[in-house]
Amino acid sequence: MAELSLEHVGKKYPNGYEGVKDFNLEIADKEFIIFVGPSGCGKSTTLRMIAGLEDITSGTLKIDGRVVNDVEPKDRDIAMVFQNYALYPHMTVYDNMAFPMKLRKADPQEIDKTVRETARILDLDKLLDRKPSALSGGQRQRVAMGRAICRNPKVYLMDEPLSNLDAKLRVQMRAEISKLHQRLGATIIYVTHDQTEAMTLGTRIVVMKDGVMQQVDSPSKLYSEPCNLFVAGFIGSPQMNFIDASVGEAAGKVTLSFGSNTITLPEAKGKVLKDKGYVGKAVTMGIRPEDVVDSNEHPADRNLSEQIDATVTVYELLGSEAMIYADVDGGSISSHVSSTNPARVGSRIKIAFDLDKVHVFDKQSELAIVH
Ligand SMILES: Nc1ncnc2c1ncn2[C@@H]1O[C@H](COP(=O)(O)OP(=O)(O)O)[C@@H](O)[C@H]1O
Ligand SMILES: [Mg+2]
The missing domain is CATH 2.40.50.100 (RNA polymerase II/Efflux pump adaptor protein, barrel-sandwich hybrid domain)
Known part of the structure; x- marks a missing residue:
C-alpha cells in the first residue's frame, strides 16, 4: 500500500526563489503518475521533496495517511532512480543490485533470490558478473532500475531516467517500464520534460509550469481538453x-x-x-x-x-x-x-x-x- 497526498506543498529556496507553489495532489496506491513540464518548472524539486532530499517549506506530505514532512529519506520507504544513475564502478552488477539489501542487513539467501529474480525481469541475468564499465548505457540504466527494485520500496520515484539514452533505447525502455509497473504493482512517480514520453507512459499526467501545477488529467483528456494555452501548446507534437x-x-x-x-x-x-x-x-x-x-x-x-x-x-x-x-x-x-x-x-x-x-x-x- 502506498497512497501519497500532497496538500498545499511549496518549496521556497533559501535565496527566496519559489520552485514549487501550492501543489495539491492525491496519488492512489499502484498508480503510475507522470510529472511533465519544461526544464525548470519544479518537477525535480517536487520529487526531491517527496523523497525527503529537499525540505518542504510549506504544506503537508502524507504517505498512507501519515505526515512525513520530517521523516528521514531512508525511513520513507521510497526508491529513487535518477537521470544520472550512479552505479558503484568497482562493484559487479550483482553487487550493485544487492548493495541496498546488504546495507539493510537482509538475509543473504533472500538477497540472492531477490537479485536473481530482478535480474531475470530486467534481462540482466547474463550480465551479473560484469562491472558497469563493461555495460551499455541502456544496460546500466536497467541495473540502476534493478537496484531500486531490489529494495522493494512502497514508492518509486524516477527523475528523467531515460534522458541519457539514445532515441531507440528510450522507446524500448519506455515499454519496459510500463511492463515493470504492471509486474511490480507499485506506485510510481515519473518525471520527464518530454511530452511524448508522458503521453505514452502515464495513466495520469500532471503538467507543470513555473512551479505551478497546470492540469492533472489522463493523456487523452489533456490532448482533447487542455485547460489553458500553455497545456494546449505543450501537449501534442507538432504543436497546436x-x-x-x-x-x-x-x-x-x-x-x-x-x-x-x-x-x-x-x-x-x-x-x-x-x-x-x-x-x-x-x-x-x-x-x-x-x-x-x-x-x-x-x-x-x-x-x-x-x-x-x-x-x-x-x-x-x-x-x-x-x-x-x-x-x-x-x-x-x-x-x-x-x-x-x-x-x-x-x-x-x-x-x-x-x-x-x-x-x-x-x-x-x-x-x-x-x-
Ligand atoms: N538550490 C536551489 N536554490 C535556488 N533555486 C533553485 C535551487 N534548485 C533549483 N532551483 C530552481 O527551482 C526551479 C525548479 O527547479 P527543478 O525542480 O530542478 O526543475 P525541473 O526539474 O522541472 O527542471 C528552477 O528555476 C531552478 O533554477
Ligand atoms: Mg529536473
Whole structure:
C-alpha cells in the first residue's frame, strides 16, 4: 500500500526563489503518475521533496495517511532512480543490485533470490558478473532500475531516467517500464520534460509550469481538453496552431474571424462564447494540425468549416503522412496531410477546420473557454 497526498506543498529556496507553489495532489496506491513540464518548472524539486532530499517549506506530505514532512529519506520507504544513475564502478552488477539489501542487513539467501529474480525481469541475468564499465548505457540504466527494485520500496520515484539514452533505447525502455509497473504493482512517480514520453507512459499526467501545477488529467483528456494555452501548446507534437481571432455574430450564429476569413461555429460552441459575453471580443483560436484538412482530400465524417485560402510555405514528408505549413490571411497554419497530397511549397490550397476540434482561449487569462 502506498497512497501519497500532497496538500498545499511549496518549496521556497533559501535565496527566496519559489520552485514549487501550492501543489495539491492525491496519488492512489499502484498508480503510475507522470510529472511533465519544461526544464525548470519544479518537477525535480517536487520529487526531491517527496523523497525527503529537499525540505518542504510549506504544506503537508502524507504517505498512507501519515505526515512525513520530517521523516528521514531512508525511513520513507521510497526508491529513487535518477537521470544520472550512479552505479558503484568497482562493484559487479550483482553487487550493485544487492548493495541496498546488504546495507539493510537482509538475509543473504533472500538477497540472492531477490537479485536473481530482478535480474531475470530486467534481462540482466547474463550480465551479473560484469562491472558497469563493461555495460551499455541502456544496460546500466536497467541495473540502476534493478537496484531500486531490489529494495522493494512502497514508492518509486524516477527523475528523467531515460534522458541519457539514445532515441531507440528510450522507446524500448519506455515499454519496459510500463511492463515493470504492471509486474511490480507499485506506485510510481515519473518525471520527464518530454511530452511524448508522458503521453505514452502515464495513466495520469500532471503538467507543470513555473512551479505551478497546470492540469492533472489522463493523456487523452489533456490532448482533447487542455485547460489553458500553455497545456494546449505543450501537449501534442507538432504543436497546436494558435490564431488571433475575434468573436462575431451573423444571422444568429457565432463566428470567429481572422484576416478576411470567417468561420461559423457549431451551435453548442457558439452558445458558450455568447453566454460568457465574448461576442465582439478578441480571443485565441486553437486547432491541431490533424484537424486542419486540405479540402482536396475529401475527408469524410468531419464537421468542416468554410474553406480558407492558404499558400504553402513549407512541406515536410514524414513517411505515411506529411506536414504542410501555410500562410493564410490573418495567420499561419500547419496541417497534417496524407503523403500522397500533391501540394508543395508555393501551392495555393484550400483548407478547412474540423469545427468539433476548434478550441477557444481567453486572450488575457489564457484559459480555455470552449473545446
Ligand atoms: N538550490 C536551489 N536554490 C535556488 N533555486 C533553485 C535551487 N534548485 C533549483 N532551483 C530552481 O527551482 C526551479 C525548479 O527547479 P527543478 O525542480 O530542478 O526543475 P525541473 O526539474 O522541472 O527542471 C528552477 O528555476 C531552478 O533554477
Ligand atoms: Mg529536473
